[in-house]
Amino acid sequence: MDYLASLVALVSIYAILSMSLSLLIGHLGIFSMAHAALFGIGAYGYAISTTTAQLAPLLGIAIAVLAAGIGGLLIAIPALRVQGVYFLVASFAIQLIANTVFDGWESLTGGVRGIPGVPRSGDGIVQLLTPGAFGLYAAGAAVISGFLMYLFINTPYSVTLHMIRDDEHLARSFGKPIARSKIVVSLLSGAFAGFAGAIYAQYLMYVSPANFQLTTSISIITMVVLGGSRSIPGAAIGAIVITAFPFALQELDIPSDVAGPVQQVLFGFFLVAIMFLRPEGMFKGNDLRIYKEVMK
């Protein structure tokens, strides 16, 4: 039962992360390789505020969301000036700078040793010390986050986003607020990634740079692409498939030092196969329906 609760918690965390990236990729057309950096900012934000600064967990989550939201805003700066592959290259740089900060700023992040003893809420009304309670809490957080993101992309405002995604020049000629839209979505995407990071820090009760590297960004992109970058439920389902996979490997009694590389090899094959079989992912999203409703 604890095992299942742990799986639910991890799937929920990655579902929030995957859905938040789908806002950027699928709805604004910003292809970012730096999402693990925002995830890391959230996790470190929570860990530092609750261990070093001894703040309450709820305040720690707020700080994590705020810090990653600001991180998202910083990512929006290059996105305001460059598009397409130029932004992709810039996002690689952002990810690697974040890696260096997580690794190198030892006095703040603990360096490669990381930050142990990250607390969960253990007193008051919210008791998260048991795996079952934590699984429920993470699942609830994922459902609420997913619902909020779903509401956001089902507003008429999403037509503006999709126009920017499909043709930024056309959107500009229609007087659409491109800069504001990019800032808003980057902020939201970063904030949700930070929220996922905070729950992840609570889940592991430990934070280290190894969890927020480029390979994590690749895993998140695989989730989004598998589920369908234009569909919020699709991105969540992609996260469920990809996150549950290592647990399935554990069931096969594959040693952990083998399971990690096996998982990465299969993720790689997944990506190639998806690009051949269904590049739009399992779910295509409902852009057209919203567009038709707005145009009525």
Place this chain on the structure above:
Amino acid sequence: MNLTLQLILSGAAAGSLYALFSLGLSFVYTTFKHFHIAAAASMATAGYTAYIIADTTDLPVTMALAIGLVVGIVINVLIGTQLYPALEKRGAEGFVIFLASLGAMTAIVYLFVLIVGSSPVRIEQPAMLSQRLGTSSIGITVLQGLAIICAIAATLILRYTLTSTQVGKRILAYTSSPNFAELIGINTNRLRLVTYAYSGVLFSLPGLYVVMDTGITSLGPENYFVIGIMCTFVAGLGNWLLSAIIGGSVGVIQYILLLIVPAQWTLAIVFGVFLLLLTFKTEGFSLKAFRSRSA
């Protein structure tokens, strides 16, 4: 003073590996517009294959390195001539090609991690390559010298090929207008083969260097790719010569920064400068050069 000179020399050796990678990525992107992150797989394949052969057979190290080079090139050619065209036939372009390349890179690199483990693996350098050239306080090893020579030679060979050979002129024709090149009967498949074979050499050589120097890991090739692709875009698309020069300079700057900041921050500073250039000088340097030539 001696320390500074030594850092410049060591930086030039490291930079020559970045230069090779930048040159290859710039060549591929300029010609086919493929965001070829699987270049990192070619590098990893060369290094890991050389290690596996040296570790499991009685073949001399030089033979293991030669086999590693060939296998690294073959992987690059297979990706460039089989995977990408198959996707393009289905109408794929841009990010779909990039994601497939990312998938191929991940699968190949971790296949080797599965075989040899996640710790860095290293081949003992042949004695000849570890000999030191220069004085006791300033100098480089033969291996480092070879890396610098390889980078310069690779740049000159590419320049000669593109400007003075038939295949090079066809590549340039294809680069400027793919549809027109196909219309006049230029064999695209042959151009792909040449481009990916040559770039395969450029990606594999750093893999062989690293496996004899610090040892190769799953994460190393990705960093080379990121530096290489940033040099390509900062130089300006199509300016492969400048991208190689910038790649070489990155190594030197990274080492000189050691005089001012702790080692762990040097790469972050380099990436930060790249990020600023990519954001605020989006056309790279090539357009400026072109404008000044036009004037």
